[in-house]
Amino acid sequence: MHSLSKRVFRTDQFPFTWCPGCGNGTVAHAVGIAVEELGILDRVCTVGGVGCSGWIGSILRCDFFKAIHGRGVPNAIGLKMTDRTRKVMFFSGDGDCAAIGGNHFLHGCHKNVDITVVMINNQIYGMTGGQAAPTTPVGSTTPTSPYGKIEAALDLCKVAEAAGATFVSRWSTAHPVQLSRSIKRAIMHPGFSYVEVITQCPTQSGRYVHGSGDPNVLLDWIRQTCRTKSQMEKLSPGERAGKILIGDLLEEIRPELASVTYQLMADLQKKAAAQGQGGAV
Numbered sequence: 001m002h003s004l005s006k007r008v009f010r011t012d013q014f015p016f017t018w019c020p021g022c023g024n025g026t027v028a029h030a031v032g033i034a035v036e037e038l039g040i041l042d043r044v045c046t047v048g049g050v051g052c053s054g055w056i057g058s059i060l061r062c063d064f065f066k067a068i069h070g071r072g073v074p075n076a077i078g079l080k081m082t083d084r085t086r087k088v089m090f091f092s093g094d095g096d097c098a099a100i101g102g103n104h105f106l107h108g109c110h111k112n113v114d115i116t117v118v119m120i121n122n123q124i125y126g127m128t129g130g131q132a133a134p135t136t137p138v139g140s141t142t143p144t145s146p147y148g149k150i151e152a153a154l155d156l157c158k159v160a161e162a163a164g165a166t167f168v169s170r171w172s173t174a175h176p177v178q179l180s181r182s183i184k185r186a187i188m189h190p191g192f193s194y195v196e197v198i199t200q201c202p203t204q205s206g207r208y209v210h211g212s213g214d215p216n217v218l219l220d221w222i223r224q225t226c227r228t229k230s231q232m233e234k235l236s237p238g239e240r241a242g243k244i245l246i247g248d249l250l251e252e253i254r255p256e257l258a259s260v261t262y263q264l265m266a267d268l269q270k271k272a273a274a275q276g277q278g279g280a281v
């Protein structure tokens, strides 16, 4: 076995419970490389949402917190606020992050707290049997949209940008090198970072959305659908329909919640001490 695997992953958990051909293993590998190259495994704490993808962080050799459905962002914020040396990563499915967890996600972006959300977009509720998620493409026939999904897929990168996230990127399981690099940048970014991964779920979205449970067919769909900004610009408006923008989409620096809060506490303590009040603020 590759030495990276033994150092970074809980190999006693292998083979993991995911279906053959699931993209979650590719995401876990990209994260493992990023964490190994940064040399920060002892400082990483992962949070998992519900769903198949929520278990990605549990196979890394680091602290792991299992959140309830949709509540991963506030748990991750709590972990960061109590120990700023931690590198907190939240692994969330598209159902978990964009539906029940949408409100918490918005305010994580808005507060610009230094955590990394890795959102695994398999276009469906995988674990529970293939119900339509906000990210499921329009027209998809699923157990909860038997006549075809009416609404267009929600673009969570646009939501993250609009809500105030300061690092936003989207890659795919067909771009594992770019994905790993982007996760590295996101971990080191001093603010709320959001990395979305377009991935394959042969068992549910393969069957219901893409008409094939073959991981190779699904990876081909990903390759044909995902386009960088410069590739997108070469397409006509008609050709752009249904394509998904990938790339490192936004990076900016803004005041970060934990740093500002700790600085404020230090200033207030200094002020209280100067006034002879002492005690903790």
Ligand SMILES: Cc1ncc(C[n+]2csc(CCOP(=O)(O)OP(=O)(O)O)c2C)c(N)n1
Pocket: 049, 050, 051, 052, 053, 054, 069, 092, 093, 094, 095, 096, 097, 120, 122, 124, 125, 126, 127, 128, 133
């Ligand atoms: C409050 C609550 N409601 C519903 C569920 C059932 N549930 C478990 S996993 C899941 C869907 C997860 O889908 P997604 O977040 O896309 O993850 P995936 O399995 O696709 O990786 C749901 C609805 C739950 N665990 N808790």
Ligand code: SF4
Pocket: 017, 018, 019, 021, 022, 023, 024, 052, 053, 122, 126, 127, 200, 201, 202, 203, 204, 205
């Ligand atoms: S149901 Fe889909 S997301 Fe879940 S383990 Fe299987 S292939 Fe992966």
Ligand SMILES: [Mg+2]
Pocket: 051, 093, 094, 095, 120, 121, 122, 123, 124, 125, 126, 133
């Ligand atoms: Mg999903």
